[in-house]
Amino acid sequence: MATNSVNSPNVNNRSSHNTDTNDGEIITTLTKMQTTLDNAVKVSKNMRVDVKKSIDDQIELLKSNIIPQVKILISNVIQAQNKESAYRKRITELELSLQLKNQAESDKLENIEKMILENKEALTKISNQGSDINKKTYAKAATINIGRQKAAPKNSYASILYLKDDEEKTKTSTDALQVARKLVCSKPAGTAIIANKLLSNGKIMIFSKDENSKVNLDNLINASDEMISEEPKRQNPVILLKGVPKEIDRDDVPKIIKDCNQDIANACENEDSITVVYLKTNRKEHLVNVAIKVTPTIRRIILETLDRNVSFGFNLVYAEDASPVRQCFHCLSFGHTQTKCPVKEKNKEELPQCMHCPGKHLKANCPEKNKKVICCNCAKQPGTSNKQPENINHSPISEKCPIYKAVLSKAISKIDYGY
Structure with a gap:
């Protein structure tokens, strides 16, 4: 009776799960106890009936309650061990996956940093060659032509002439032109004049054919007692800063540029080295484009040394040459803007x-x-x-x-x- 109940499938199943030795010993001990009691009952024929009944009850209790509960307890322990093993395996897999992912991200960041460095070196090289890699726009047309300007413009052979001893400015530009003609005609050798232009304040501009002609003309005029020749004064270039924060006051722009850009500050000769010329709207409402007139040295620093990026504290503002052409968008003529269009005013x-x-x-x-x-x-x-x-x-x-x-x-x- 007792022997058949002990050899249950659950015991075999337990051994298939590779449970600990202590668990097996518990079942074995209980089984031996049950077998010993069964055998004792069988061989003890002189045992009192009430004692025998009491032992039978204990055996039945052992078989029906204690052994099944122990089996359930052992099964639960096995399941818990299996779950713990699965969780530990999953944690190990996740840690390995995270390490691989971090390594991949690190490699990717290194590649990106390398690409940025290579592109920056390439851009610096292009900038030093005077090339413009940005998309052409109407406003940038002047910038492109300026960057490629190699041959001297016509004004390179121009001279400004005016009469000596005319501090009260009583002489007109026509008077100056007559005297210049007389001087040139007296010694025409080596001078080749192609045009002239009357200016204000009694001055005239003379255009020579080439550099030699200009040098000869300047020497001729300055050697006389009647006139003076000097180089025409050209205007300082204008730089357009695209995307200046609107909250910055127009009058504070030059000071901020000097404070935030040491190279520019070192190149400033006086307060007029940087002046704000005009403001233009920007596509973004919180920004504005600011045109500043600067010296040629500061222009070169902005476009070459600073690579077209001017610091405004927490902002880097892109800079480029402003177009020197003024065109009216009402009459489409040149030389004035829409706000001062003579056609519109008339x-x-x-x-x-x-x-x-x-x-x-x-x-x-x-x-x-x-x-x-x-x-x-x-x-x-x-x-x-x-x-x-x-x-x-x-x-x-x-x-x-x-x-x-x-x-x-x-x-x-x-x-x-x-x-």
Whole structure:
């Protein structure tokens, strides 16, 4: 009876789970106790009936309650050990995965840092060569041409002449021109004058054919007792700072630039080394573009040494050459802006010049918008042979416009870029 109940499948299943030796000993001990009691009952024929019954009850209690509960307890322990083993294995896998991921991220960051360093070196090399890697825009057209300006402009052979001993400015530029003609005609050898221009304050500008002609003219005039020749004064360049925080006051811009950029501060000769010229709107409402007039040395520091990035404390502001060309977006002529358009001041009801055709209306209302664009300036401007330029199919604000090119070249020649 007792022997069959002991050899249960659960005991075999326990051994298949590789339980500890102590667990097996408990079951074995209990089984031996049950077997011993069974055998004792069988062989003890003189045992009192009440004692025998008591032993049978204890055996039955051992079989029905204690042994099953011990088996359940051992099974729970085995399950807990299996779960703990699974959790430890999972933790090990996660730690290994995290280590591999961190290593991969570290390698990726090293590659990114290496790429940034290589790109920065390449950009510095390009910047030193005077190249512009940014996308062309109308506002940058002057910058591109300035960077590539190698040949001396026409004004390089220009001289400013004025009369001596005219402190009260009683002499006119016409008087100065007559005296200059007399001096040049007296000794014309080595001078080749191609044009002249009357200026204010009794001064004139003389354009020589080449450098030798200019040198000979300057020596001739300065050797006389009547006139003085000097180099034409060119204007300082204008730099456009794109994205200055709006909360910065316009008058504080020069001081902030000096305080935050030591190279620029060292190059400042006086308070006029950096002056704010005008403000322009930025695409972002909280920013503004600021145009500053600087010396040629400071311009070179901004564009080359600082790689076009000017510090404003917590901000780096991109800088570039401002276009020296002023074009009105009402009449599309050059030399003034929309706020000071003479056409608009003369007649406030005057419609704007169309950017698509020579007519006067808004571009959105242009009746010719399905046809090729026609530059209003070229269409109204005769060429050298009293004819229109051959190609007038371009926008009046395009850098391809021959009139724009001429205006740009003239404007550049009047600015001292330090070349």
